[in-house]
Amino acid sequence: MNAAKQKNVRVTLKRSLSGRLRAHQACVRGLGLRRIHQSVTVPATPENLGMVRKASYMLEVEEAS
Numbered sequence: 868m869n870a871a872k873q874k875n876v877r878v879t880l881k882r883s884l885s886g887r888l889r890a891h892q893a894c895v896r897g898l899g900l901r902r903i904h905q906s907v908t909v910p911a912t913p914e915n916l917g918m919v920r921k922a923s924y925m926l927e928v929e930e931a932s
Contacts, residue, residue, distance in 0.1 A: 874911040877931040878919060879904065887925070894918035895925060 880900040884892045897918055899907045908931050909915045919928055 875908050875931040876911050876915070876919065877906055877908050877929050879906040879927040880925060881927050882925040884925070887922075891922045891925070894922045900926075 878898055878900065880895060880903055883903060884895060895918075898909055898915065919926060
């Protein structure tokens with residue numbers, strides 16, 4: 868087992884999904900966000916960070932412990 872602690876990021880939806888590209892909506896939903904001002908903590912994996920990067924204009928991201 869890997870003893871290194873996995874990093875997490877806290878992602879908050881700041882803008883509405885309506886009228887956005889379907890791929891961007893799918894990324895936000897894939898992160899587990901449904902409503903404006905909802906926050907989730909996700910592991911900082913390359914897959915999750917790619918989804919965050921794609922829809923970054925709608926999200927607020929901060930490092931979580």
